[in-house]
Amino acid sequence: MTEQSGFVLISNWGKPQANNKFMNNIISDAGGGYEIDAKNFISTMAFDYNLYYNSVRTNKWRWNNVDYTTFSGWKTASGQDAHGVNGNPLFMNAGAWDFHLKSASPAINAGxxxxxxxxxxxxxxxxxxxxxxxxxxxxGLDTGDVIQLTGQTASAVITAINYNNGP
Incomplete structure (x- = not known):
């Protein structure tokens, strides 16, 4: 079995990764790799509201070149994914590449x-x-992202972005 990770952050030029935000994702790995493989500890990285699942073997995570076989161990060591979940995302039929979520999925409305x-x-x-x-x-090629504001039921469509207003 080839060992491939769900999400890998490495440094290729001797400089650590920084300012990466990894949120609201599902990592479902049927192989032998890591769910998260963050080889260079950086305090500016942010992981939260992610769901991790492996149907074949015990999940494993790597943080700062240390391996963890429990989600709680990884969360404690990394200080990440306070709202993350380790469980079955309940895909409709992953074997047939149908990754829609079943109505009981723990990922629905959990981001x-x-x-x-x-x-x-x-x-x-x-x-x-x-x-x-x-x-x-x-x-200009497709409809912009649809967003929802906290406490609101209505949504808005992004039609233009000024990236100069960012952090």
Whole structure:
């Protein structure tokens, strides 16, 4: 069996990875690799609201070149994924490449908000967010991302982004 990881962060030029945010993902690995393989510890990395699952063997994680076979051990060592889950995502039929989620999936409505609003005009269709890098306006080829605000039931479609307002 080839050992491949679900998500790998490494440094190729002697410089550690920094400022990476890995949120609201499902890592489902039927192989022999790591769920997360972060070889260079960096305090500016952020992992949260992710779901990890392996149907074949015990999950394993690597943080700062140390291996962990329990999700709680990895979370304690890394200080990451406070809201993460280790469990079956309940795909419709992964064997047939149907990765839609069944209605009882623990991943449904379990993600975290990626950013927060920091300003908008009165009666405006413009909102400023603290971190715009999560989103796309579709680049004129597709519809922009659909977002929902905390406590709201209505959604909004991103039509333009000023990336100069980011962190």
């Amino acid at each position: 975290g908000f990626l950013t927060s609003t920091v300003g908008s005009g009165t009666n405006s269709k413009t909102m400023v967010v603290s971190d715009p890098y999560w989103f796309t306006d579709g680049y």
